[in-house]
Amino acid sequence: MTEQEMREWLDLGLKFHGHLCGGLPLGFRVGVAALEKLGVAREPDYDLAALVETGENHFAGCWADGIMLATGCTYGKGLIYKLFWGKFALTLIDKRTSRAIRVSVRPEVLEAALKAPFLNQRRAGVPPSKIAEEIARPMFERLITIPDDELLVLGEPFEFAWQPPAGTFDVMRCESCGELTVVRHMRVGPGGQRVCVGCAQSPFDYPRELALTRGPEFCQWPTPPKR
Numbered sequence: 001m002t003e004q005e006m007r008e009w010l011d012l013g014l015k016f017h018g019h020l021c022g023g024l025p026l027g028f029r030v031g032v033a034a035l036e037k038l039g040v041a042r043e044p045d046y047d048l049a050a051l052v053e054t055g056e057n058h059f060a061g062c063w064a065d066g067i068m069l070a071t072g073c074t075y076g077k078g079l080i081y082k083l084f085w086g087k088f089a090l091t092l093i094d095k096r097t098s099r100a101i102r103v104s105v106r107p108e109v110l111e112a113a114l115k116a117p118f119l120n121q122r123r124a125g126v127p128p129s130k131i132a133e134e135i136a137r138p139m140f141e142r143l144i145t146i147p148d149d150e151l152l153v154l155g156e157p158f159e160f161a162w163q164p165p166a167g168t169f170d171v172m173r174c175e176s177c178g179e180l181t182v183v184r185h186m187r188v189g190p191g192g193q194r195v196c197v198g199c200a201q202s203p204f205d206y207p208r209e210l211a212l213t214r215g216p217e218f219c220q221w222p223t224p225p226k227r
């Protein structure tokens with residue numbers, strides 16, 4: 001991908017993301033590197049999946065938006081999973097070939113970012129959109145222009161077989177609220193009534209085991225490889 005193409009994508013990403021930060025280009029670069037090493041294109045449909053090792057409410061968590069932008073593995077398509085490990089790595093899976101690649105960010109890059117003025121402002125509680133552009137822009141630019149080998153640790157492709165269940169068009173109305181619900185998400189109540197999770201007395205009283213349909217119909221969380 002050329003720098004010009006990257007900047008066009010990032011313009012779109014910034015509108016979507018909402019503020020200028022380093023996380024967006026960081027995730028974008030990692031996503032592009034993973035696509036290129038796997039030899040696959042940005043996902044138009046459902047064939048790739050992204051496992052992101054970051055969690056929430058910590059620095060650089062924004063990068064998951066950059067990964068979505070680069071790879072097309074969006075939250076809405078159900079192709080991105082957070083693993084909540086608090087680490088800065090992506091495993092990109094190609095479900096067609098059961099091949100995957102893991103890309104992590106070099107610790108030196110993140111350690112330098114933590115010392116940058118942008119992060120000092122964030123640490124002081126300033127929201128990203130309130131940080132002056134002259135403070136935010138250098139980090140953004142640095143993460144666009146830093147060479148891949150200074151930014152990333154790029155693994156070798158490995159086998160990772162994981163298939164989610166097929167897409168479903170199977171729906172019914174909840175017998176309590178009447179709202180249309182995807183059948184494999186519905187629960188069976190004590191009286192045998194078929195209800196949505198929202199109408200179940202408590203979702204915890206109606207675990208997935210009590211769902212109307214069971215087994216492989218569920219979308220199982222992919223099990224990441226041990227590291």
Ligand SMILES: [Zn+2]
Nearest residue numbers: 021023024062
């Ligand atoms: Zn951000």
Ligand SMILES: [Zn+2]
Nearest residue numbers: 174177196199
């Ligand atoms: Zn309901």
